[in-house]
Amino acid sequence: MSDKRTTVDAIIGELRSGMTIGIGGWGSRRKPMAIVRALCRSDLHDLTLVAYGGPDVGLLCAAGKVKKVVCSFVTLDSIALDPHWRSARQRGQVEVMEVDEGMLYQGLQAAAWRVPFLPTRAGLGSDVLTINPDLRLVRSPYGADSPFVHDPADADVELVAMPALHLDAALVHTNRADTAGNGQILGPDAFFDPLFLGAADRRFLSTERVVDNGRLTDEGPLSAVVIHRLLTDGVVETPRGAHFTANPPDYGRDESLQKEYAAAAGDPAQWDAFASRYVHVSDDEYRAHVEERSAT
Amino acid sequence: MTAVNYDPPCTRAESCIIACAEAWRDAGEIMVSPFGTIPSLGARLAKSTFAPDLVLTDGEAALMVGAPPVATRPAELIREAAMPYKTVFDVVWSGRRHIMMMASQIDREGNQNISAIGDHSHPKVQLIGVRGAPGNSVNHPTSYWVPDHTTRTFVEQVDVISGVGYARAAAAGGGATRFHDVRRVVSNLGVFDFETPDHTMRLRSYHPGVAVDDIVGATSFTLTIPADVEETRLPTPEELILLRTVLDPGSLRDREIKR
Numbered sequence: 108m109s110d111k112r113t114t115v116d117a118i119i120g121e122l123r124s125g126m127t128i129g130i131g132g133w134g135s136r137r138k139p140m141a142i143v144r145a146l147c148r149s150d151l152h153d154l155t156l157v158a159y160g161g162p163d164v165g166l167l168c169a170a171g172k173v174k175k176v177v178c179s180f181v182t183l184d185s186i187a188l189d190p191h192w193r194s195a196r197q198r199g200q201v202e203v204m205e206v207d208e209g210m211l212y213q214g215l216q217a218a219a220w221r222v223p224f225l226p227t228r229a230g231l232g233s234d235v236l237t238i239n240p241d242l243r244l245v246r247s248p249y250g251a252d253s254p255f256v257h258d259p260a261d262a263d264v265e266l267v268a269m270p271a272l273h274l275d276a277a278l279v280h281t282n283r284a285d286t287a288g289n290g291q292i293l294g295p296d297a298f299f300d301p302l303f304l305g306a307a308d309r310r311f312l313s314t315e316r317v318v319d320n321g322r323l324t325d326e327g328p329l330s331a332v333v334i335h336r337l338l339t340d341g342v343v344e345t346p347r348g349a350h351f352t353a354n355p356p357d358y359g360r361d362e363s364l365q366k367e368y369a370a371a372a373g374d375p376a377q378w379d380a381f382a383s384r385y386v387h388v389s390d391d392e393y394r395a396h397v398e399e400r401s402a403t
Numbered sequence: 404m405t406a407v408n409y410d411p412p413c414t415r416a417e418s419c420i421i422a423c424a425e426a427w428r429d430a431g432e433i434m435v436s437p438f439g440t441i442p443s444l445g446a447r448l449a450k451s452t453f454a455p456d457l458v459l460t461d462g463e464a465a466l467m468v469g470a471p472p473v474a475t476r477p478a479e480l481i482r483e484a485a486m487p488y489k490t491v492f493d494v495v496w497s498g499r500r501h502i503m504m505m506a507s508q509i510d511r512e513g514n515q516n517i518s519a520i521g522d523h524s525h526p527k528v529q530l531i532g533v534r535g536a537p538g539n540s541v542n543h544p545t546s547y548w549v550p551d552h553t554t555r556t557f558v559e560q561v562d563v564i565s566g567v568g569y570a571r572a573a574a575a576g577g578g579a580t581r582f583h584d585v586r587r588v589v590s591n592l593g594v595f596d597f598e599t600p601d602h603t604m605r606l607r608s609y610h611p612g613v614a615v616d617d618i619v620g621a622t623s624f625t626l627t628i629p630a631d632v633e634e635t636r637l638p639t640p641e642e643l644i645l646l647r648t649v650l651d652p653g654s655l656r657d658r659e660i661k662r
Contacts, residue, residue, distance in 0.1 A: 133488065178532060180534045182531055187531055188529070188530070192529065197526060197528070197529055199525045205532055206533070206537075207535060207536070207538040208492075208534055208535040209495065212489070212492055227496075228542055229537050229541065229542070230538070231537075231541050231572070231576075231579035232575035232583075233565060233567050233571070234518070234533075234564040234565070235533060235537050238523045260577055264578045295464035296464035296487040298487070299488070
């Protein structure tokens with residue numbers, strides 16, 4: 108069996124400018140922040156991000172890496188709006204494909220199942236269809252005379268055809284993973300991480316700790332290993348790799364650092380100060396700076 | 404039990420909580436997803452009294468037992484089932500839910516905006532994003548909570564339709580109207596519904612201490628005002644005891660609205 112352990116630099120090396128990259132997690136929860144920071148430091152540009160957006164989106168926008176974001180929201184949870192995202196949008200710096208949360212789920216699911224679209228009611232009647240003029244409707248092929256129509260209201264019904272959201276790469280952070288690329292999520296919600304991986308060509312996990320294949324049941328149930336190795340190409344150990352987002356049970360959100368991140372928006376000098384301490388540094392330096400910060 | 408102070412007999416926040424709770428009367432066994440402290444208290448009050456079968460989430464990824472105080476620490480909650488986001492969509496699309504979302508803007512037809520102020524392609528103010536509002540509003544009963552009722556929040560036409568109102572649902576056809584049900588709007592001034600012939604907004608009740616003219620003046624569009632419109636009902640003594648001593652002894656409810 109192949110050993111899928113790799114490094115953050117090697118993962119960045121597999122990405123290209125202009126790619127569409129899916130990022131797991133939700134809001135300010137279990138985001139692969141170590142890889143996101145490395146993306147910020149890279150020379151990649153014009154990325155399209157697909158995410159249930161949090162500080163991953165805000166950081167990459169602030170770093171000027173983003174051309175477009177496919178999302179339903181960008182939030183820091185305890186701070187309703189990510190001010191970096193707000194500022195990028197209000198300055199017209201980034202494009203957005205804004206869809207319903209469920210549509211995003213179905214777009215990833217369609218890509219993972221290799222079908223061109225999935226039908227949904229979500230979006231009907233809303234401005235999601237007017238701000239995204241490329242979205243199409245689909246009429247059910249089952250009419251009133253079909254033996255499959257359970258309710259007459261379903262006959263010939265018109266629904267949104269949510270297109271498959273194909274990803275060039277997906278980045279996901281888990282609590283544990285093994286050398287073969289199985290991933291374990293010990294927190295309460297896997298979000299849509301398996302689908303991000305399923306929708307992508309190149310699939311990477313960062314994780315708090317890599318264990319030997321077969322040892323993931325040492326710390327949690329097998330039912331928490333929701334990412335199997337058919338979904339992954341590489342795994343990298345990044346302790347506190349989701350920090351400052353919440354990654355229970357390993358750690359909660361670092362509200363104080365998140366506040367500092369938010370406060371750095373809109374002022375280039377403050378952003379430079381934040382970035383030089385928490386972005387343009389190695390992971391070891393990042394952890395050291397976080398520790399110094401909490402000690403003072 | 405702590406002695407209850409009945410003075411005042413009912414604060415504005417308490418009227419809002421009663422109004423939210425009433426939205427879930429007779430709802431049966433459905434999932435309630437309240438956004439904001441006051442809708443959360445309304446849901447807990449309803450579950451504790453006249454709607455015991457309501458299913459409440461812990462705000463994270465589980466269903467919780469009972470109707471604990473709003474300030475309960477997550478570690479102290481008792482959970483009965485897992486409700487990760489993926490399962491939430493199963494519930495949304497099954498229709499077994501009545502959500503109460505916030506609205507940065509709401510209009511006469513029940514369209515809600517939480518996406519952006521101004522032109523979406525170059526917003527004057529970026530808001531949180533449409534979130535699940537488009538899907539919620541065409542799949543199950545949806546209500547809204549607006550803690551600051553002004554002509555800027557109750558607008559003629561919202562800038563970006565996130566939650567779908569009646570006319571837009573009708574124009575989108577049977578796929579949109581079949582389960583569409585924008586039920587109530589609760590603001591800090593009153594309660595509104597769409598029970599008019601053309602499904603435009605109607606004043607259902609005004610909160611104690613609010614004049615109908617105050618509501619008219621704080622609304623950018625023409626509201627239907629029934630001749631016999633009544634005051635939002637007062638809490639019962641039992642409900643007041645529950646609110647003031649059990650569900651919210653720290654008065655978090657007063658922080659969400661300007662009185």
